Amino acid sequence: MSSGRGGVSLPDIRGSGSSSSEGILTRVTSSINNSPIVYKGKQAAGDVAFVANKLLRSTGKAAWIAGTTFLILFVPLIIEMDREAQLTELEMQQASLLGAPPSTLK
């Protein structure tokens, strides 16, 4: 088959084939290729791909902005609140363990 070859010589062979109108397969494929349904389908697929790409990009960008903002604004807050809670807990534990002594020591 001519399709087995590929490379640079392919367009030449196909051009000669269509002019002699010998293969049924090429005629069928060309008629399918030229039909309006296929054309519309291709266009729709192209549009969908375009929209999906845009959507993906914009959601990616939005996620990036939201993520970095969260990282800056809330991650330090969470860490510091956790530290504060730990400190308070430690103090509570010490107070309950030692009871009165800390006040007498101080």
Added chain:
Amino acid sequence: MATLIPPPPPPQAPEKVDYMDLPTPIPYEEIHREAMMSLKPELFEGMRFDFTKGLNQRFSLSHSVFMGPTEIPSQSTETIKIPTAHYEFGANFLDPKLMLFGRIMTDGRLGARLKCDLTENLSMKANAQVNSPNLYFKVLIVCLINVKCGFSSSFVQLTNEPHMSHGMFNFDYKGSDYRAQFQLGNGALFGASYIQSVTPNLSLGGEVFWAGQHRKSGIGYAARYNTDKMVATGQVASTGMVSLNYVQKISEKVSLASDFMYNYMSGDVTSSFGYDYILRQCRLRGKIDSNGCAAAFLEERLNMGLNFVLSAELDHRKKDYKFGFGLTVGE
């Protein structure tokens, strides 16, 4: 029904307000200091190190080193940054009646501030700044003159470079339920402001200014309502600026602030929202504004007199990201 009886006394209490005995309001220029504290931390980019050493109870010296990129104002939308490094030396004198601050930088900037109480109610503030990027000697001379003769001599020097230097005098008078201020600056700048407590919570004020050099004058009004849980302020000026602030103190440690700024002349509108957490080991401030700019400022106390500072600012629209860290030693 018994539980409903207690509410009536609180409304009665405000009725008994003695309008001759209202609290002293906050100075006009500090009318939105709570919001500023939460929303305008001193963000920086690069590295800074501050060291303050007290020589005795009243006198202290400060040294600070800064390294990092600084932005250069330009017409284009893209920000241009150049790396800089400078050292700042400062001397402070603190006394209940008199405060003196002097600052000198290696890039040729010199600043001096003075605050003194002339009488019980009248106080004076003076501010002077000299910028001369390539004239170190001049700055040193000004410095020496300043030390010897006080502030008036520095103004003589200031007139040589009218656009680089500023000088300002403020006179504040504190009354029982009002404050008045008179302002005098170089470039024929005159200003006056007055603020009066109207009720125990509400204070109203106004200001006028006249800048002779630029042939501009303006008038402004402000209102401030504060309770122990919230502070709301509004300010309008004839320059077209409208500013509204609201600060809610959720607890002793947490406060939330929001502000709205509108400029009638340029049509700029910005609003921002921020939080301010004061914990035992640290203070954390964060804000986000309508220009797509998020910022956070963390001051962590590592030890007594040793603070670690982290600053971050993301400007998503300009793609300008600023990060800084610093160490503060002493005080």
